[in-house]
Amino acid sequence: xxxxxxxxxxxxxxxxxxxxxxxxxxxxxxxxxxxxxxxxxxxxxxxxxxxxxxxxxxxxxxxxxxxxxxxxxxxxxxxxxxxxxxxxxxxxxxxxxxxxxxxxxxxxxxxxxxxxxxxxxxxxxxxxxxxxxxxxxxxxxxxxxxxxxxxxxxxxxxxxxxxxxxxxxxxxxxxxxxxxxxxxxxxxxxxxxxxxxxxxxxxxxxxxxxxxxxxxxxxxxxxxxxxxxxxxxxxxxxxxxxxxxxxxxxxxxxxxxxxxxxxxxxxxxxxxxxxxxxxxxxxxxxxxxxxxxxxxxxxxxxxxxxxxxxxxxxxxxxxxxxxxxxxxxxxxxxxxxxxx
Numbered sequence: 001x002x003x004x005x006x007x008x009x010x011x012x013x014x015x016x017x018x019x020x021x022x023x024x025x026x027x028x029x030x031x032x033x034x035x036x037x038x039x040x041x042x043x044x045x046x047x048x049x050x051x052x053x054x055x056x057x058x059x060x061x062x063x064x065x066x067x068x069x070x071x072x073x074x075x076x077x078x079x080x081x082x083x084x085x086x087x088x089x090x091x092x093x094x095x096x097x098x099x100x101x102x103x104x105x106x107x108x109x110x111x112x113x114x115x116x117x118x119x120x121x122x123x124x125x126x127x128x129x130x131x132x133x134x135x136x137x138x139x140x141x142x143x144x145x146x147x148x149x150x151x152x153x154x155x156x157x158x159x160x161x162x163x164x165x166x167x168x169x170x171x172x173x174x175x176x177x178x179x180x181x182x183x184x185x186x187x188x189x190x191x192x193x194x195x196x197x198x199x200x201x202x203x204x205x206x207x208x209x210x211x212x213x214x215x216x217x218x219x220x221x222x223x224x225x226x227x228x229x230x231x232x233x234x235x236x237x238x239x240x241x242x243x244x245x246x247x248x249x250x251x252x253x254x255x256x257x258x259x260x261x262x263x264x265x266x267x268x269x270x271x272x273x274x275x276x277x278x279x280x281x282x283x284x285x286x287x288x289x290x291x292x293x294x295x296x297x298x299x300x301x302x303x304x305x306x307x308x309x310x311x312x313x314x315x316x317x318x319x320x321x322x323x324x325x326x327x328x329x330x331x332x333x334x335x336x337x338x339x340x
Contacts (some may be wrong), residue, residue, distance in 0.1 A: 047123055067212070092113075093115075096124075097113045098165055098177060100140060100142060100163075102117070105139060106131050117132075141153075143156040143161060153165075160282065188209050190210055194210055209223055220250035232271060233254060236256075243255040249270050251270050258277075288326075291324065307328065307338065312327065314329035
């Protein structure tokens with residue numbers, strides 16, 4: 001197990017009742033439609049002054065409409081103000097909770113973290129190659145409260161602001177985080193901040209990464225094993241925010257990639273060196289029984305081939321069989337071999 005790089009990572013249905021209750025049918029009014037039309041014509045002929053009253057009412061309606069428009073404009077303005085206030089009081093992104101944005105020295109734009117920057121900038125558009133944010137080169141931040149652009153520090157220098165950018169702050173990585181439950185710490189050997197608690201990890205100078213205390217003196221070292229891509233997904237392991245595993249052969253990969261490999265492979269082996277990942281003595285015993293029950297045809301019964309064992313690296317002659325080539329070493333006896 002390896003510690004992870006810190007910089008990794010309703011509405012219900014509503015029904016409207018009585019929507020058509022005010023729309024009366026002719027039978028409900030008790031008035032014939034033709035009579036209603038006739039009365040209307042007679043009232044218009046007898047009272048021509050009603051038009052002025054209607055005009056006045058129309059003016060009132062128009063005035064009321066203007067007031068509603070003003071109220072609507074006021075609501076829109078309030079919405080914009082609320083959005084601005086919400087934007088200013090937002091602390092961080094989906095990756096980290098913090099009180100400032102990082103000013104990328106590469107493009108001069110402000111982003112909450114390097115992941116947010118890389119998601120926008122580390123893309124190739126029309127032949128223009130993207131770029132990543134160098135966390136160590138960040139020299140300025142922007143306060144999320146007063147929006148003051150300022151040198152990197154743990155607290156805002158704006159007058160009367162005093163916004164603390166993060167409960168955890170690393171001046172080397174320019175890293176801020178409000179969440180202390182992840183137990184972040186800076187590893188001098190790795191040169192970056194990691195999570196999990198300093199007391200639970202040690203830095204292996206040969207492998208070039210932090211491993212759990214349980215692996216100290218209990219793992220096979222490979223020079224720079226963590227400074228490479230995962231052999232399954234090809235993501236960089238050193239800066240990965242996903243949990244990694246160290247195999248018995250010393251190579252490393254993501255824990256999730258290892259789980260998929262174990263579930264899909266009949267004989268799980270390291271993708272880099274072909275050493276078996278799991279203890280396989282039971283599988284070798286089952287193969288011994290299957291081979292004993294399945295003798296080869298007479299013309300192949302005494303055929304010998306030279307095989308190399310991927311586990312113990314023994315090279316020697318062994319009996320040829322279609323089900324597998326047994327390792328020539330009596331101490332190994334495995335079938336993780338290949339014909340030379």
